[in-house]
Each structure stands twice: as C-alpha cells, then as structure tokens.
Amino acid sequence: MFLENKVDKSEKRGWIEVIAGSMFSGKTEELLRRLRRAGIARQRVEIFKPLVDNRYSEDAVVSHDSNSIRSTPVESSGNILLLSSNVDVIGIDEAQFFDNNLLSVCNQLAGQGVRVIVAGLDMDFKGIPFGPMPALMASAEYVTKVHAICMRCGDLAQYSLRKSQSDKLVELGASDNYEAVCRACYHKFYKK
Numbered sequence: 001m002f003l004e005n006k007v008d009k010s011e012k013r014g015w016i017e018v019i020a021g022s023m024f025s026g027k028t029e030e031l032l033r034r035l036r037r038a039g040i041a042r043q044r045v046e047i048f049k050p051l052v053d054n055r056y057s058e059d060a061v062v063s064h065d066s067n068s069i070r071s072t073p074v075e076s077s078g079n080i081l082l083l084s085s086n087v088d089v090i091g092i093d094e095a096q097f098f099d100n101n102l103l104s105v106c107n108q109l110a111g112q113g114v115r116v117i118v119a120g121l122d123m124d125f126k127g128i129p130f131g132p133m134p135a136l137m138a139s140a141e142y143v144t145k146v147h148a149i150c151m152r153c154g155d156l157a158q159y160s161l162r163k164s165q166s167d168k169l170v171e172l173g174a175s176d177n178y179e180a181v182c183r184a185c186y187h188k189f190y191k192k
C-alpha cells in the first residue's frame, strides 16, 4: 500500500508518483484511492485524462469496476500546465496516450510543489514501452507496478494481449478486445 508523505506546511515540496502495469491491473483503482485520500486531507485535487480516451465517459476517469471520479479531458500535456493553478495534487490517467512533453510538464509541476500521480500502461500490446511512460518511471520518486491476474492460467499478469488482428498502436477497448496475461501465456499465444 502506498503511504503519503506528511504535508510539510513550511516548505511545499512536490514529487512524481507513477502507477504502471497492464490492463485490468488496478491502475485506475489505485489512482482513485490516492486521489480520494488527498481529498479527505482537504488538498486541492485536479484530474486529467487524454481526450482520446472516451471509452467509458467523456469527463470522468472510470475503472473496470465502474468506480469513477470527475476529470478534465485534455488534448495535449501542455493543457495540464495551463489548467493547474492553485492545486496540491494532480492525477493523470491513461498517461500512455499523452505526448512525450508529459515528462517535462510533470517535472515542472513537481518543481512548483505539486504532488503528481500518473497512471498508465507500461507496455503496449506488442510488449513495447508505451509513449511517455518509461521516461516518467525513470524520473519519478515513486513507482508502483501493479499486476492483473492472467486470464489463461491464474498467475500474475503483466501483458495486455490484443485479441483482434489490428496493428494500430491506439485501439480503445476492454475485455471485448484485450486479455491480461502472464509472460508464459503471452509468448505461447504468439508461437501458435
């Protein structure tokens, strides 16, 4: 379980937390948990997600278990900076879909004393690091890797297997088109 630093009223220090993993690994649930706790601590919280992610809702971050929180959809990472005055905590979901400038945006916000919590897929369906996620994981103070359960053998899963033949990097979906699988089941699927 992630434990928050105590708020030091004399000096406002920011940092970056990354929650990374495959689809269905609980990234969004963990993000929502941390943001709700920040709200209980009366911190000012803003949540952003990429405009492209309209899978469940236009203006909410929604988990696979239908938990949700209001969020602002933004077209590019630069918009996050513009919309982040007077906040203590910023949550960003589906970070893999943002441009590579997201790292600089998060570093600037952390430098201004903001706690930045980023959730996203660490790998795409090909097993390749996804968008700005690897750079964010390298720069973050805290990285939490969460795991799903392999839908084929019950082991811990870290891959998002795409069931359709599409080769596009961005293809929205859930269990209709994706399965969480472990390393062995992922490679077995591609050897067939």
Ligand SMILES: Nc1ncnc2c1ncn2[C@@H]1O[C@H](COP(=O)(O)OP(=O)(O)O)[C@@H](O)[C@H]1O
Pocket (backbone or CB within 6 Å): 021, 022, 023, 024, 025, 026, 027, 028, 029, 030, 062, 063, 064, 065, 147, 148, 149, 150, 151, 180
């Ligand atoms: N294969 C799976 N492994 C673990 N949880 C799963 C799986 N398939 C569906 N779920 C559900 O998904 C929830 C996590 O959803 P969510 O936080 O939206 O994940 P993520 O953001 O990582 O895709 C779990 O609590 C569980 O109810």
Ligand SMILES: Cc1cn([C@H]2C[C@H](O)[C@@H](COP(=O)(O)O)O2)c(=O)[nH]c1=O
Pocket (backbone or CB within 6 Å): 022, 023, 024, 027, 028, 055, 120, 121, 123, 124, 125, 126, 160, 168, 169, 170, 171, 172, 173, 174
């Ligand atoms: C692996 C992979 C996934 N996507 C899409 C599918 C979903 O819409 C999101 C991931 O959502 P989650 O909250 O992590 O379940 O990303 C994609 O576009 N490309 C991929 O390679």
Ligand SMILES: [Zn+2]
Pocket (backbone or CB within 6 Å): 150, 151, 152, 153, 154, 155, 181, 182, 183, 184, 185, 186
């Ligand atoms: Zn497996």
